Amino acid sequence: MFFQWLKRKLPYGLYGRAALILILPVVTLQLVVSIVFLQRHFEGATRQMTVSMAYDLSYIVALTETAEDVPTALAAIAAAAEPLRLAVLLPVDVEAGTRRDFWDFSGRVVVRELRARVKGLTLVDLDDAREVRLILATRHGPMQLVFPRSRVAVSNPHQLLVLMLATGLLMTFVAYVFLRNQLRPITRLAKAAEAFGMGRVLPYSPRGATEVRAAGAAFLDMRARIEQQIEQRTLMFSGISHDLRTPLTRLRLGLSMLPPGPEAAAMERDVREMGGLVDSFLDFAQAEATDTAPEARDPAEFLAELVADARRAGQEVTLTGVDGEGLATFRPDALRRALENLLANAARHAARAEVSAQLTDETLCIIVEDDGPGIPAARRGEALRPFTRLDPARNQNAGQGVGLGLAIAADIARGHGGELHLGESARLGGLRAELVLAR
Structure with missing residues (x-):
């Protein structure tokens, strides 16, 4: 369970994961050095200095205890306190306890060593980071001793910490630059592959490490083979079209x-149907082999032209609106063919249809809805397969098509890096076809 949660929190991108691989060891190393080296080293030095100071304090206490009265005690310890940099007050008010900040780790060592080695110690005050104030019980009353904090504790290693931080940031920047140079060829390869999946060919040359160059060369070979296959298929079907149309013309x-x-009338119908079958089949086979390059177009203007043409053809189609502004990149002829197939499908099975569109930062979604009988949810996947007609009553003699309209639209959507989704129209009650394209 923990590992699944951790996996969801980790970066998904290659940059983030590579940066994590580099930064995590650097941060871990700095933490280990800070804890193991700094804390233990300065803690040991603080202990030695505190033990030495404890001997001096014990000597002052011994002088105080052997004096007959307070003036004699002050006179006895005055000569010793000055070279030891001690400020002595006798007597003072009684105070007890320990005062230090919770983040003062060296102060914890100072308190522990002083209480263990100095007799009569009632108060250890480390609130002031620059000095240490002690209260000791003597035969002449409580005595206060104040001395610099530097006598018992090593100064905070600011310079070393700053140097470690600066070095860590410098190494992280160097690692980032190196990673960017290594990962940039992978990013370019991914963009070229994504663009080719959408029907666009971006200029690409293999760069980077040996493994990345090998992957780039393999991608170029694959792209060249696919382009050659598409070209061969186009030429083949062009020849088939010519060969089939010639005998049909003679007939x-x-x-x-x-x-x-x-x-004679029945034979003429058969010939017309054969011509329609050939045209539909060639249209499906050439859906990806379009001769137009992708263009940046305004979807609202494009859909307005499409709906106007459909209305002139006698179809009851309405453009309800386009949600969002901006341009989208697509192949106009191919997208027009896909939408015309969707509108023709709606015209065959419904009285009216509506077209709308939604633009987001990444996608263009064109929606065609009608008031026809729709398609059952269990058979919508089957409807996208070529040469599939769901209604048993739709036969060739009825002129209801050969089951390629939705398949051609889905094929064109895939050529744009998108998908065709079928559903139920909530407003009209018929079929809802969503053509989602990568923007």
Whole structure:
């Protein structure tokens, strides 16, 4: 459970993970050095200095205890207190306890050693970081001793800490620059692959480490093979189109010379249907092999033109609005073909249709809704497969198509790095087709 939570909190990007791999050891090393070296080293030095100071304090206490009265005690310790840098007051008010800040780790050692080695110690006051104030019980009353903090504790290692921090930041910057130079070729490779998946070809040349160069060269080889296959497929289907249309044309000419009759009319319908099948099949096969480059267009203007053309063709289509502003990059001819197939599908099975769009920072979503019977949720995935007709009553003689409209739209959406989603229209009650494209 903990590891799953930790995995969710870790960076997902390559930059973040690589930076974490470098920064975490640096921070850990600094912490280990700070705790193991600094604390133990300065704690040991503080202990030695405090023990030495404790002997001096014990000597002062001994002088006080052997004196007959307070003036004699003050006179006896005055000569010894001055070279020891001690300020002595006798007598003073009684105070007891320990005073120090919770982050004063060296003060903890000072308190422990003084209480263990100086008899009669009632108060250890370390509130002032520059001095130490002690209250000791003597035969002449409580005595106060004040001396500099530097006599018992090593000064805070500010210079060493600043040097460690500056060195750590410098090494982190050097590591970041190195990482950026190493990861930039991977980022360029990812952008080139993502663009190619959307139907765009970005200039790319392998750079970076040997492994990254090998991956880049493999990507270029793969892209070249795919482009060659698309070109070969386009040429092949162009030839097939010519070869199929020629005999169909001869059949039409032959049928036109026959005397009118039921059999001739049926044969003409068959020939027209065969022509429609060939056109639909070629349209599906060439969905990805478009001859237009992606363009940055205004979706609102593009959809307005599309809806106007559909209305001139006699379709009951309305553009309800475009949510968001800006340009989107897509292949206009391919996207027009996909939307025309969706609108034709709506025209066959519904009385009216509505078109809308939503623009986000990353996607363009075009929505086509109708008031027809829709598609059951269990069969929406099947409807996206080519040559699939869900309604048993839709036969070829009825002129209801060959089941390629949604498949062509889905194929074009994938060519733009997006998807086609089918659902139920909440407003019209029919089919809701969402064409989501990468912006």
